[in-house]
Amino acid sequence: MSHTKKTDTAQHPEPSGLSFLNPAAPEPWASFIEQIDRVAPHMGALSKWVDTLKHPKRILVVDVPIHRDDGTVAHYEGYRVQHNLSRGPGKGGVRFHPAVTLNEVMALSGWMTIKNAAVNLPYGGAKGGIRLDPRAHSRDELERITRRYTSEIGVIIGPGKDIPAPDIGTNEQTMAWMMDTYSMNVGSTATGVVTGKPISLGGSLGRHEATGRGVFIAAREAGRRSHVPIKGARVVVQGFGNVGGIAARMFHEAGATVIALQDHSATIGNEAGIDIHAALAYSASTGGLKGFPGASPLSVDDFWLIPSDFLVPAALEGQILPERAATIKTRIVVEGANGPTTPAADDILRDRGILVVPDVLANAGGVTVSYFEWVQDFSSFFWSEEEINSRLERIMVGAFEAIWEMADERNVSLRTATFIIACQRVLAAREQRGLYP
Template sequence: MTVTIEKPEATETNVLDDARTQLAQAVEVLGLGPEVHAMLAAPRREVSVSIPLRRDDGSVEVLRGYRVQHNYSRGPGKGGVRFDARVDLDEVRALAMWMTWKCALLDVPYGGAKGGVRVDPRGYSKAELERITRRYTSEIAPLIGPNQDIPAPDVGTDEQTMAWMMDTYSVGRGHTVLGVVTGKPISVGGSLGRAGSTSRGVVAVAVEALRHVGIAPEGATAAVQGFGKVGRGAARFLAQEGVRVLAVSDVNGAVHTADGLDIAALEAYVDVTGSVVDFPGGAPIQSEEVLTADVDLLVPAAVEGVIHTGNAGQVRARVVAEGANGPVTTAADEVLSANGVLVVPDILANAGGVVVSYFEWVQANQSYWWSEAEVDERLVERMIRAWNDVLAYATANQLSLRLAATCMAVERVYRAHEVRGLYP
């Protein structure tokens, strides 16, 4: 029997530094004091688990998984589970913190949480991924539940992953618990409209941002970095709004055309080939060129840290709507601001997923299901209301949209904590 053990955990990542810096800036603006920063900077609970996996060839590999519950002053934890080779505890800590602010900003009665397994799912069979998911779920089961912490899909996971998680948790409880996860298949309690909710939310606020800077969406141009769960839907919804998507990329490459890509044809091509590479309706370009394309709107919708000081000065888009979590570093934020680029922050732009996750959770608890039109309407209404609130706050206080959104969220979380009090 061959046994493989993962490499030691990586050191602290820049993404956690960025999350803590954003919190410190908000605490300073709000005048809340160092004790509030200390309380909100530290996760309330975190766990690291070993996940022994028997591979299809009989060998055994030991993976590492995490679940971090950053804050639950406003309700149970909420946050995705990602399967990615770059996952480490500091990344999960940062993502959990951003989930806290995201839920508070959209006035969803959740706290923030996040989880992940350090694994590249592309190198594993479906049967192996099921075994990873079920063992990970069993290890974190004491920490999750419909009134404790509700996972959802993220990078490298999908509705099938959530079905496995729900089933594993339910077997341990002796009855079906639909509300333990969101983003499930419709057949086991998922919500209509959930699959495209993050993308739809990104586009709803991106369109408002374009109008705010004086650009009509009809005829505007865009580039989308990442063509997965968020980027693909964002490209589709942008095209439906009349925006010409000139360039897209995925993990394998990128394509561009000056006339605008046929997104429906591109989606069909990706369904067959698995990548945008060699799409006949566009010319190949380097992936990093998508971030600096000459467009009105840029949607970075892959992973964190892709816009940094090394390329921020080359970004030509007038508006950047963060489809991913943390795609713009703190230092790059300053460069973009100095260059007149409006950044719609992740905790606002990509909050559509958690909003519809909340809708799914409510439906599961009530055993009553809404139509897709109802879900979409309620989602867009929430997103535009949040955009207007953040814009008004930013204008009144002369702050960037990111700092305004973070201040609003931090204050709501702090007020909830203050009124509940310390225990004991």
């Protein structure tokens, strides 16, 4: 195959990530722009519209002041970026994290544009965030922060305008507060303004597991075509929340051996295999993997050197830099996080014959089931979890097949093939709509 040749969260967020940040990583927006530049030569007659993707349509920066529990007033900086709305309303999560920046949110919104188009959802790309550490705030403070933020961005969100969802540091309770705040401000219950809500408020069955399930489906499909079966495979996972934890569990249940895990609290390994069900229970009760008795502590550097069949980075962006890409010992990288591999590192992995299943395909399961939730809210008719998982499987497998075929046809990487398909769809919509006024 040509795909690797040179020719081309929950109550405990996943993860706090400070130990993963590397100052040597390029700014996320710069990485996104480089990815767009790389795909531009494949756009043909649509190339005149490529600069559309280098300019977010709308950026909102807001002050989020609240009374803290001790009576003091604290201010937080929040963002909502709508990157592109050519194919439909904006769609993308809201991140609560101490390292959130506008540059990061811009890049995440751009990747959402590509991701939604790659799996052919009728959405544009958007993203939001507030720079704070949710672990350092009480539940009441988080509610006040969420409600004030929602009120501040309320002028640009809505069921037909821009639909937020959970991301790192946020969860279904956050979405319930956002939905209620927006509904109070517009004077009617608007369940479709956010996705990832509790089931009792119009949430969808299967949403909690959707991103991790999509990562597993993408890994399975890549393995099938690369002759790397899941059963018996050695798997290493970075991040152990709603994405990494669920993907690890599905690998485990499919007969793979998960030999190393890393979260915000610890890096652990067990050559005989980690009991993922036990690790999930332990993490849920203690807030992290530190001290888990079923594995031994590892250094961060050793984590990236473990020989494996599948490596799943499911934490934050900028994790696989050129230095790590040169020494990683795996056959397939499946990107559960957004932007975990820099473009320079991507080139090194390609040259080394390591297949990379890109984030804009691999982690699209979450937004796909968010789309199902949005549709169900509009119709007030809800599907079974079996129907949800079946529809997710069909969309993910269909998208993977189209992207694999494009990679073969153009002799490019899976990432470039994904960007070709997605950018063609976005730019065709831009051309067909024209410019107004």
